[in-house]
Amino acid sequence: MNHYDKWDWDIGKKEVADLGKWRDKFQYIEELRVSHDGEKVAAIVKNEDMEFTVCVQSQVNEPETWENSYDKVWNLKFGPDDRLSALVSDTGEWTVSTDDETWENGYDFIWNMKFNSNGNIAVSAQKELSYSVVNNDTPWQNEFSRLTDMVISPDGEKTAAVVESVPVLESEIFKFRQGCYSIAVNGETWDKNFMNVWNPYFSDDSNHIAASVRTSYYDYYIAVNGKTWDKSFSSVWEPRFSPSLTLNGTNSNTYSITAPVKKGGKWFLAKDGEIFWERPYFQLWQHLYSPDGKKIAAIVAPEFGKWTIALDNTPWDITFSDYLSDPLFSPDGNKFACIFKDNGKWGVAIDGKAWDCLFDMAWQPTFSNDGSHLAVKFKKDGFYYIALNGNIVDEKYDDLANPIFSSDNSSILLKGLQGSSYNRKVIKI
């Protein structure tokens, strides 16, 4: 049983909010957000005093604004636990407000709000031109002259970011080359600096962090916990930990890292510093592991201008001209899907075959728990729809959230705007 099972999965449709009432009440309404369970909608609005606040409505309530209002509100999001958070500013001081409760600490600016799966919240923060990360209202002890690319660990206990570990001024190009950047984890930097650091990434057990680095213009490495691979490459993309070793290994210090690497003008997948997929590609990125860690897939271009998926280094026969994204394994690891763009139209591909239907835009697909169904939100001729296993289901919407399958694979939850009604609908598959 997962937390989805606590939701209302009764077949049928109910109106969560009548937006007509909102429009009567507010002359300024930003984009709607909907909770994961579909029971609440919210938006940033301006109240009668023309101050920013948040309006929330559920089926059983009238639209209600937060008691507090602000000079500015942005980044409104429902977290994974369906608490509603935003970045708010009053008289120039920024903080996080969750369900109308603000953090105690304030900053000159905060941004990049991140959640872990339990709903822990972290933000990047600037105060008096010094930079740090704040995790659940607790700021790092150390501050830096620059900070970017913040990430939160799966357990929510750690945050990490790329930081300027040695302050370097503009135009100090030779000092820059010596290495002025590192990764800070909970404010503590790795003991090594690099010319550049990108893409920090936590292992599933939250104990390790890997990143792409370069030590010169032509020496790119993957660094893990501050230590680089023995071999450099002419470029690298983002690394990933093997989940099978970090999750199933008895020794949590045993882990394996893979990353796309460029060598001799071609891209390969490397593992722990050695070429792992011998076949060269014109491009290779966004690789990912199956849930059991036994398979690896990646977006690849076997030749210039042709894009497909390689599964364990075997590319699909089908290729696409424009773009591939949102690759994912089914929960059992037996199926693999992605969305594609080909000759200007978007579509869904699963296990090497494209659905017949094409769209103006498509969002990340989702598998049912047993992998037997695949659903995707898409847009066509100005309206939003859901496609299930290649067929359009249900009605058209003016706005729509991504679909969610019930854990028993029998139903789909749809959340969307139709006219002025925001509706929650469960349909039987």
Add this chain to the structure above:
Amino acid sequence: MSESKLTTDKKSDVKKIEDQGILKGLEQLTPEKIESVINQVINDETGARLKVYVDTCVHCGMCSKGCHFFLSLNDPKFSPAGKVKQTLWEILRKKGKVSPEFIKDAATVAYTQCNLCKRCAMYCPFGLDVAYVMSVMRRICHKLGVVPLYIQDTAHSHSATMNQMWVKDDEWVDTLMWQEEEAQEAIENLRIPLDKEGADIFYSVIGPEPKFRAQLIFQAAVIMNAANENWTMPSMPGWDNSDMCMFTGDYEMMERLKRRHFESALNLRAKRIVMGECGHAFRSVYDVGNRALGWKMPPIEVVHAIEYYNELFEQNKIKIKKKFDRPVTLHDPCNIVRGRGLHEMARNIVKATCSEFIEMTPNREHNYCCSAGGGVINCGPPFKNARVESGKAKAKQLFAAKAKGAEVVIAPCHNCHGGLEDIIHHYGVDMELKFFGDIIYEILELPES
């Protein structure tokens, strides 16, 4: 007003220019390293294209009149073929066995005496692209670490911040919020929507806009709102479409920048990217960067501001109060005219917005470069005088347009603005420079609240 500088200027002695990026870079070179890097680049990264260019050139010199450096300075060493002779021909002839002093001069030629504008390719009987040959020389210099300090610094900024101007993550969002507030003076409840999913337009700009020309973001916001567009800008790195790494020869960073830019737009499920008035960024997004990553064309439709403004008028999406009433002339930027053929669209916008238009001559794809593009202006103060002297042909062209009555120069490109500003000031041309966005904003009929 005076044209006297057109005849009295003396040429700067580039040998005396001291650039710390080049000079200190040379200190780290050995003959072995030079030879090794050169041969790696030539053998691994070039192929038939370079060989054809080098083998086909018959040294006829027809390219000379295609180059504004040659036309301005009247010295054969500034002809396109002359620049190849000072760089790649010598390198190939000596199979990479060249001295640090040679690299110093070659770096100066490649980075500061060629704007990569590709005008000369139209004057070569074989259509040889000298800009490509200069880019190969730059790639070698990048790998040797011998790059002018100022442009190297912008490339470093790209690598650390994903933007050209060391703009920090918070400064970017803060600037957008500030410009949004300013624009609300013109249109109540105007928004610069951040990270809006599924927008029709992902609007991207270059690093100098939030840093120095934030009013352009304000103007764009007013125009987007007046046109009732469903648009967005990203709050996170990926917003900057510019690319000095393409010009230093740091192609690995160019790829990283372009990937971030495209993914910023595509992750938001935007329908298309509309870019501000920048030429080199368009070259990077539409031609060079996308292809380096493996795409024949950009993975998402990319629209330059000229195409977008033209569409606004063609589809009657905005209204104007009255036409701009001062006589204007138009500078055709190389990257969007020779690179994309937007010159007639630009004239459509002029016709829609201005009451009097005076062509400068030559124009369209034959227009002279501003002398700033290709990263040359980004090489900074050490090379400024030499750069402005190479703009003498441009100054003459501007004076001629002015003599016909033009008072305002429209230049729909940031680097062109920088270069033309210096030329106008140095030669005393006394004309005003504007972007299309300036003019449209000035005459725009604002919607009622």
